[in-house]
Amino acid sequence: MKNPFSSKLSKFSFKLSKFPSGKQWKHFFNALSKKEKTLFFALTLIALASLSFLSFNFYTSHTIAIAKNGGTFSEGVLGQPKFLNPLYLSSQDIDRDIVEIIFSGIMKYDENGKLINDLAESYEIKDESKTFEFVLKNAFWHDGTPVTSDDIAFTVGLIQNPDYQSPLRIKLTGILVEPLSSNKIAFKLPKTYPGFLETLTFKVLPKHIFKDLPYNGFPLTLASKEYLVGSGPFKIDKIEQDSSGFVKKITLNKNKDYFLKEPYLDKVEFVFFKNERDLSSALSMKDLDGASLASGKLGIGLKDYALGLPRYFALFFNLNKENSFQDKGLRQAISLAINKAKIVKEVFSNKGQVADSPALPLFFGLNDLAEKKEFNKEEASKLFDQLDFKINETTGKREATKLKEPIFIFTKALTLKSEGQEVSKLQECLAKFPDVYPGGTISGYFGSQTRVAVIKFQEKFKAEILTPAGLTKATGDVKQMTREKLNEICFPGGEETTSFEITITTSDQYPLLDIAESIKNDLEALSLNVEINAVSLSELQINVLSKRNFELLLFGEALGSIPDPFTFWHSSQKDYPGLNIGGYVSKQADEFLTKAREAQTEQERNKNLEAFQEVVAKDLPAIFLVRPDYIYTLSSNLKGFAMQKITEPSKRFSTIENWYKKTKRVWK
Structure with missing residues (x-):
C-alpha cells in the first residue's frame, strides 16, 4: 500500500537555508517557557565552554612554550661593590658576580660544575700534557673590537707581574704564554698539571683599553664604561649612586653580539641594600627576582635552589707555634666534643652535609674515609681528664696540669776553690x-x-x-x-696548674660567627673556657692569615671542579702567601698531593686523594666541620635556571644567557 505521506516527506528538506533573523529569534524565545529558556541558555553555555576547552586543549597539545626575548632580572644584594676588576677580585660575592656577567674566560662551567669551552672554540693537549693550544671563537668586546690571543697574553702578563699584586698570580706563576696567531694561543707549563684547564677560567681584559696604563695607575675599581668593557653576555649600562656615594643600582644591558648566543633577558639589575631586612622585604614584595640570603625562602612565588659547592668550613690548629694544640690527643678531644650535625641543622637549616675530609669525597665521588670519629661527649670528657685537663671544683672550669720546670739545675762538679x-x-x-x-x-x-x-x-x-x-x-x-x-x-x-682558655679567631659575619658560637657551646658544655675573637674580613686577611696570628682559626676553603687540595695542605705552602694556614707538615701527605696533582687519569688522581685524606684524618691538623650548600632564592617567574653544582657563588651566572622571563608558544 502506498504511504500517503511519502510524497510530502520527499518534498520536505532539513537543510537550513539561512541563519534565523533577529525577529525570528525573538519569536523563538517568546515561544519558550521560562524553564525552556533556562535549559537553552545552559546548554548553549556548556557548548561554548566545551568548544573553548577543546580548542585550548588542541592548541596546548599541539604547541610548546619556548623562551622569548625580553624582561629584566633584578637581583638584591647586601653591601657595596669594591673591586670590579678581574685582576683584583675581593672576597665579596657581588664583585665576582658582576665580573662573571661582564667578562669571559677561556673556559667556563656548565650547570653541573663541569668545565666547558668559553672563549675557546677547541683545544689540544701536547708535549705530555705540558702544552695546551687553543683556537678562539669569533668573539668581540662590548665596544666592537675583536677578542684576540693578544688580549689573553696581555691579561696573563698583568697577572704574572708582581707589581700588580694580583691574587691570581700564584695560579699562573711559571707558565709561558705564546700567541700563535690572532685566534690561536699556546700555554706551556714547566711540569704536568692536569688541573690546568680550570686555571683558565680567569677573566680576560681588553689589551687596547689597558695597554698604556702603568701598574700604579691601574684602577682597582673599573667604575666607568671606559674600563668596564668585557666580552660577556651583558654590558654595563649605568651605575646609580645617591648623594652620599652609596651605589643604589647597577644596570647591565644584554650583549646582542655575545659569541655564544644572544641572551633572552634584556637587562640585569643589581639593587643594593644596607640591611637584610629591607632586602628580604623587597624580595617578598616581588620587587626583586633573586637574592642569596641566610634565611632562604621568604614567601609564595619564590623558590630556593640548593646548589652543591666544593667548599668546607674547618677549625684549623696553628701548628706553626708552640702551644697546647701540638698535642694530638688534645686535638682529638676537641674534635670529639664538637657536634657537627648540630651545626648543619641550626646554622644551615639542614642545607648542607657534615664534612670529615679536605678532599670532599661525597662531592667528588671518592671513597669515604675508612673510619670516622663521630661526636661523643662522654668520650671527649674522658680524654680531657686523661690529658690532665681536669675540672677545678671552685671555678667549674678545666685547668691544665703540667710538669713544672725547675728554676735551676746543678750540672757541674764542684770542689774547693770552685766559683760562680x-x-x-x-x-x-x-x-x-x-x-x-x-x-x-x-x-x-x-x-x-x-x-x-x-x-x-x-x-x-x-x-x-x-x-x-x-x-x-x-x-x-x-x-x-x-x-x-x-x-x-x-x-x-713538680706540677703546676694553670688556667686553660681556647681562643677561636674567625670572621664577624654569618656563617662563621654562628658556627663559632655553636662550637663554643659544645666545648663549654665540657667545662672548657672558650673565647671568640671575631674580626672583619679585612683584618682577618691583614693581621691573622698573613701573619698566622691565631691559636684556632675557623675559616673556609674552596676547591674547584677538579679537586686539588695541594695549595691548602702541601708543606711548601705553609708560609704566607701560601694557603696552608695551619702549617701542616707531612711527607706522606705531600707525596700523595703531588701524585694527585700530576695524575694523568681521574682514577689515579682519586686513588691518591683517598690516601691523602686518610693521612690527614690520622694527623688531625684541623677539624673539618661542614660542607654547606649555596642557597639561591629566585622568583618562580624566572625560567631557564638549571645550575646543580657551582665552584663558587658567582658561577651561578655561568649560563645566564639561557635565563628568561617571557615565553611564546609555537607549533610542534
Missing part, C-alpha cells in the same frame, strides 16, 4: 738547713766553710748519696749523687 753561679746556688740550697750551713753565707766561692757544709749535707742524706756510690765517708765534693739530691730538695720541678 752554681756555687752561689749551692750555698743558697745548703742555707735552707741551719744544722748544715749555720752561717748561710752566699759568696759564690767554694771555701772551707762551704766544704764543711757539703760534708754535713752528704752525711745527713747518707742513704741517698754515699751508700749508692759505695762510700762510707763524706768527701765534701759535689758530684753526681750529691747533685741529684740537691736538685731534688732545693729546686724541685
Whole structure:
C-alpha cells in the first residue's frame, strides 16, 4: 500500500537555508517557557565552554612554550661593590658576580660544575700534557673590537707581574704564554698539571683599553664604561649612586653580539641594600627576582635552589707555634666534643652535609674515609681528664696540669776553690738547713766553710748519696749523687696548674660567627673556657692569615671542579702567601698531593686523594666541620635556571644567557 505521506516527506528538506533573523529569534524565545529558556541558555553555555576547552586543549597539545626575548632580572644584594676588576677580585660575592656577567674566560662551567669551552672554540693537549693550544671563537668586546690571543697574553702578563699584586698570580706563576696567531694561543707549563684547564677560567681584559696604563695607575675599581668593557653576555649600562656615594643600582644591558648566543633577558639589575631586612622585604614584595640570603625562602612565588659547592668550613690548629694544640690527643678531644650535625641543622637549616675530609669525597665521588670519629661527649670528657685537663671544683672550669720546670739545675762538679753561679746556688740550697750551713753565707766561692757544709749535707742524706756510690765517708765534693739530691730538695720541678682558655679567631659575619658560637657551646658544655675573637674580613686577611696570628682559626676553603687540595695542605705552602694556614707538615701527605696533582687519569688522581685524606684524618691538623650548600632564592617567574653544582657563588651566572622571563608558544 502506498504511504500517503511519502510524497510530502520527499518534498520536505532539513537543510537550513539561512541563519534565523533577529525577529525570528525573538519569536523563538517568546515561544519558550521560562524553564525552556533556562535549559537553552545552559546548554548553549556548556557548548561554548566545551568548544573553548577543546580548542585550548588542541592548541596546548599541539604547541610548546619556548623562551622569548625580553624582561629584566633584578637581583638584591647586601653591601657595596669594591673591586670590579678581574685582576683584583675581593672576597665579596657581588664583585665576582658582576665580573662573571661582564667578562669571559677561556673556559667556563656548565650547570653541573663541569668545565666547558668559553672563549675557546677547541683545544689540544701536547708535549705530555705540558702544552695546551687553543683556537678562539669569533668573539668581540662590548665596544666592537675583536677578542684576540693578544688580549689573553696581555691579561696573563698583568697577572704574572708582581707589581700588580694580583691574587691570581700564584695560579699562573711559571707558565709561558705564546700567541700563535690572532685566534690561536699556546700555554706551556714547566711540569704536568692536569688541573690546568680550570686555571683558565680567569677573566680576560681588553689589551687596547689597558695597554698604556702603568701598574700604579691601574684602577682597582673599573667604575666607568671606559674600563668596564668585557666580552660577556651583558654590558654595563649605568651605575646609580645617591648623594652620599652609596651605589643604589647597577644596570647591565644584554650583549646582542655575545659569541655564544644572544641572551633572552634584556637587562640585569643589581639593587643594593644596607640591611637584610629591607632586602628580604623587597624580595617578598616581588620587587626583586633573586637574592642569596641566610634565611632562604621568604614567601609564595619564590623558590630556593640548593646548589652543591666544593667548599668546607674547618677549625684549623696553628701548628706553626708552640702551644697546647701540638698535642694530638688534645686535638682529638676537641674534635670529639664538637657536634657537627648540630651545626648543619641550626646554622644551615639542614642545607648542607657534615664534612670529615679536605678532599670532599661525597662531592667528588671518592671513597669515604675508612673510619670516622663521630661526636661523643662522654668520650671527649674522658680524654680531657686523661690529658690532665681536669675540672677545678671552685671555678667549674678545666685547668691544665703540667710538669713544672725547675728554676735551676746543678750540672757541674764542684770542689774547693770552685766559683760562680752554681756555687752561689749551692750555698743558697745548703742555707735552707741551719744544722748544715749555720752561717748561710752566699759568696759564690767554694771555701772551707762551704766544704764543711757539703760534708754535713752528704752525711745527713747518707742513704741517698754515699751508700749508692759505695762510700762510707763524706768527701765534701759535689758530684753526681750529691747533685741529684740537691736538685731534688732545693729546686724541685713538680706540677703546676694553670688556667686553660681556647681562643677561636674567625670572621664577624654569618656563617662563621654562628658556627663559632655553636662550637663554643659544645666545648663549654665540657667545662672548657672558650673565647671568640671575631674580626672583619679585612683584618682577618691583614693581621691573622698573613701573619698566622691565631691559636684556632675557623675559616673556609674552596676547591674547584677538579679537586686539588695541594695549595691548602702541601708543606711548601705553609708560609704566607701560601694557603696552608695551619702549617701542616707531612711527607706522606705531600707525596700523595703531588701524585694527585700530576695524575694523568681521574682514577689515579682519586686513588691518591683517598690516601691523602686518610693521612690527614690520622694527623688531625684541623677539624673539618661542614660542607654547606649555596642557597639561591629566585622568583618562580624566572625560567631557564638549571645550575646543580657551582665552584663558587658567582658561577651561578655561568649560563645566564639561557635565563628568561617571557615565553611564546609555537607549533610542534
